[in-house]
Amino acid sequence: MANWILFARDSSGMPLVSAMNGGSPENSLSTNLKANLIGFLQLFSGVGTFLVAKPSGTDNEVESVDLLPRTDLDTPTNSSALSSATWFQFFCDDDGQPVVVAMDGTNPAEFYKGNLKLALIDFLSRYSNANTFQIAPAGTSISGSVAEWKPSPPLPPSKHRVMLEIGHGPGVPFDPGAIAHDSVTTEHSLNIIAANSARNVIAKAGINCTVIDTVGSLHGIGLQSSGFDVFCSVHHNSFNGTVQRAEAFSHATKGDGLDSDLAGMIATELSKTLSIPNAGAKKAKLGVLSGAEDTNVRVAVLAEVYFIDFKGNGTLPKPHLKDFSTRGGEAIGRGIVEWLKKHP
Ligand SMILES: [Zn+2]
Incomplete structure (x- = not known):
């Protein structure tokens, strides 16, 4: 049974999303549509986490993402900022950790850094006007001071365990x-x-x-x-x-x-x-x-x-x-x- 999700770019630059069982893909989806992605993620109840592959053949010359959380994070992101994002970009940062950025044109609007599937679905669902996503190609650079979105804390453990x-x-x-x-x-x-x-x-x-x-x-x-x-x-x-x-x-x-x-x-x-x-x-x-x-x-x-x-x-x-x-x-x-x- 699939236990994690891998995001990669196929040879034509289209996102290739694979449900992985250990090191082997069990099922995959080629799409750049957010709705398809969310549906695919929800198919696999055994999946809790995801990773983003580094672009192949790039070694150290990977795409870079250097997003600093804004210091005024206590201020909730307002709804106009939320609705302005139009697409998502997936990165793998230097630590191998996924970073997903909600993009307003070429500007980063907000990011989620983490590998939790349910948090990813929540983050994608925040932006009703953003309906597509891309895996950042090699050489993509993005930096700046952007609000970091954090998932709400997990539910307290259910009783009677x-x-x-x-x-x-x-x-x-x-x-x-x-x-x-x-x-x-x-x-x-x-x-x-x-x-x-x-x-x-x-x-x-x-x-x-x-x-x-x-x-x-x-x-x-x-x-x-x-x-x-x-x-x-x-x-x-x-x-x-x-x-x-x-x-x-x-x-x-x-x-x-x-x-x-x-x-x-x-x-x-x-x-x-x-x-x-x-x-x-x-x-x-x-x-x-x-x-x-x-x-x-x-x-x-x-x-x-x-x-x-x-x-x-x-x-x-x-x-x-x-x-x-x-x-x-x-x-x-x-x-x-x-x-x-x-x-x-
Ligand atoms: Zn005994």
Whole structure:
């Protein structure tokens, strides 16, 4: 899927706009019409940024743009100045950063320096009389003191963001966690399955969800939850092959009632879903939760989906690992979604 946009000049001097997937063009548009450009930009939801190619074969002799922001920028640009621009010119400055200039004839009227697609669309849309654009040819020089347009700050993060942390894994040495009853499957591999199943449920509920599987100290991993509503570290348990139950932890001293409420909801959902005993909300001084509690995250828990070394007994089966971890992850997701509904 395309993830950035490249602006270049084709051999006839016409703008060539390409939706790029890594280094390869996936789709392109040859036009100098602003309306076509905006429509093209809006096609690619995975695209956040754009770049302007330096004119080919020019090496150091690239076009130059040396626009100094006017000092009186607190004064809003008045509407007559806005409507006077008739076209746009795209540059690549010395740092490789795009500069887009709204032009009034041959005079620069206002510029946007940045690489954000949505900001570009906003900037282009400011000028109703400017309907075309060009990629500056080599040798184009433009300088002066011009008002700089800055995009409005991004919206505050949406609420109810969830961070799921895959327990164990990357690091030196690699930490596989517990080993399952088949003597082969690692806890880390099952944590991946469970975390991604949880994410699917959370994302389906329309809630932003990030999964991380990072290297570092446990405390440092927990610190990454800063700014999130919910942090959940996803683990599986093991003991001696004879124990089976679901449980979830909050931090013993740094946690509060909201944390243990979420731990309890997750453990209950796990127990119901997997038909295993419910050990409910527990407390422990866990490093990853200590780190999370040192941030502004609203709640932080560690879920132990089930005991992966359990060999089965008269009443409970030996767990089918992939199935249990998939359904267990979904149970975690439901627990988190329900908690967010309860504590909006
Ligand atoms: Zn673990």
